[in-house]
Amino acid sequence: xxxxxxxxxxxxxxxxxxxxxxxxxxxxxxxxxxxxxxxxxxxxxxxxxxxxxxxxxxxxxxxxxxxxxxxxxxxxxxxxxxxxxxxxxxxxxxxxxxxxxxxxxxxxxxxxxxxxxxxxxxxxxxxxxxxxxxxxxxxxxxxxxxxxxxxxxxxxxxxxxxxxxxxxxxxxxxxxxxxxxxxxxxxxxxxxxxxxxxxxxxxxxxxxxxxxxxxxxxxxxxxxxxxxxxxxxxxxxxxxxxxxxxxxxxxxxxx
Ligand SMILES: C[S@@+](CC[C@H](N)C(=O)[O-])C[C@H]1O[C@@H](n2cnc3c(N)ncnc32)[C@H](O)[C@@H]1O
Numbered sequence: 001x002x003x004x005x006x007x008x009x010x011x012x013x014x015x016x017x018x019x020x021x022x023x024x025x026x027x028x029x030x031x032x033x034x035x036x037x038x039x040x041x042x043x044x045x046x047x048x049x050x051x052x053x054x055x056x057x058x059x060x061x062x063x064x065x066x067x068x069x070x071x072x073x074x075x076x077x078x079x080x081x082x083x084x085x086x087x088x089x090x091x092x093x094x095x096x097x098x099x100x101x102x103x104x105x106x107x108x109x110x111x112x113x114x115x116x117x118x119x120x121x122x123x124x125x126x127x128x129x130x131x132x133x134x135x136x137x138x139x140x141x142x143x144x145x146x147x148x149x150x151x152x153x154x155x156x157x158x159x160x161x162x163x164x165x166x167x168x169x170x171x172x173x174x175x176x177x178x179x180x181x182x183x184x185x186x187x188x189x190x191x192x193x194x195x196x197x198x199x200x201x202x203x204x205x206x207x208x209x210x211x212x213x214x215x216x217x218x219x220x221x222x223x224x225x226x227x228x229x230x231x232x233x234x235x236x237x238x239x240x241x242x243x244x245x246x247x248x249x250x251x252x253x254x255x
Contacts, residue, residue, distance in 0.1 A: 013067070015058050016097045019086040023057040023146040027206045028177045032127050033064040035175055035201040035213035040068055048076055048122030052167065054109055054160055056080035057146065059091030061125050066100040078102035079117070081110055083145055108139070109156075110163050121167040127177040129156050153182045161187070164216075165194050174216040175201065184212050191216050195224045 018024065036043065048069070053062040062080050069076055078095070080102055082088050088106045095102050105113065129138070129146055130153040137148035138155045149156055157178070164174050174196075178184045188198040197219035204211045 013060055013063055013094070014097055015060065015090070015094055017090050017093045018058070019090055021084060021142040022087045022090045023143065025058055025060040027204070027209075028127050028130075028211055029057070029060050031202050031204045031211050031213055032061055032125060032175060032177050034204075035215070036061075036065055036068055036125070038201055039175075039215065043068060043123065044070075046122065046171070046173065050077045050079065050117070050120045050169070051123040051125075052078075052110075052117070052121045053080040053125045054163070055087075055126060055128055055146075056082045056091045056104070057084075057087050057127070059094030061127060062091070062102065063094050063098050063100055065123070065125060066095070066102075067098065079105070079113075079121075081105045081107050081113070083108050083139065084142070109160055110167060114163065114166055117167045119167070119169050121164075122169050122172050124164055124168060124172065124174045125176075126160055126164075126174070128160055129153075130177065130179045130182055132181055149182070153179055154187075157182060157187070161191065165196075168218070170218060172218065176214055176216070178212050178214060180210040180212070184214060188214065188216075192222060193224070195219060195222045197222065 015025070051062070051065055051069070053065075056062055059080070062078060066076070066078060078100060080091055081104075082091065083106070085106045088104045091102075092104050107113065110117065128149065130149045131147040132153040133148040133150060135150045135155065137144055138150040139145055140148060157176075160176075168174060178187060191198060195218055196216040198214050198216045200212050201215050202211075202213040
């Protein structure tokens with residue numbers, strides 16, 4: 001595992017192949033990796049066993065995550081999916097070039113994996129198709145499916161959030177790119193109803209869009225259906241500084 005003093009060389013990621021129909025890393029991909037770098041100390045202390053990317057594109061983000069966590073000998077399992085078969089191939093080549101082993105699957109979100117991965121994913125990263133478009137562009141063939149997000153850009157996002165709730169482990173973290181147009185506060189509100197706290201890790205405005213990278217984690221003190229989920233675990237967490245951060249007591253940048 002990389003020592004916290006050694007900075008991972010995510011800027012040196014080599015994309016050894018490309019394809020006209022595969023999303024090239026862009027401001028949103030860079031903002032997501034910057035969020036992972038900003039949270040690097042917590043990620044290293046988190047010791048994830050399973051990391052997953054939904055919509056891996058070129059593989060830039062999941063390879064960066066692997067470099068942040070330290071590629072060699074840390075026993076982390078990486079899984080990435082994309083609906084675009086060319087993206088799966090390019091991701092395979094990117095990860096292989098950096099010595100990262102991963103299971104790469106062409107599928108819609110995580111279709112066919114829910115049973116096997118339920119409750120196992122400790123870190124999930126997602127840069128979804130978030131651009132508001134006509135609904136019939138969502139999931140269309142080729143590069144359009146990289147950005148076409150349907151009404152308010154939420155069609156794929158909302159489906160991913162449902163799947164994330166199934167796949168994330170008890171200590172699971174989700175980092176997701178959103179746009180102001182996606183109504184991120186409503187997303188956080190919906191996730192809160194499922195028991196997740198959230199915070200904005202990176203906020204960035206480009207000429208074209210206003211991006212937010214939001215981190216979600218299960219908050220044992222949040223009431224779901226009027227019932228607190230904390231009990232014994234909640235009182236235990238409040239006594240441990242690192243875990244009480246996870247329990248949502250850190251109100252900085254709350255979404
Ligand atoms: C904005 S691109 C992000 C690519 C890459 N993660 C990055 O940040 O550079 C969105 C990716 O999600 C994939 N995608 C779109 N809809 C999907 C779905 N329903 N299931 C899985 N992947 C999907 C696209 O093919 C594309 O590769």
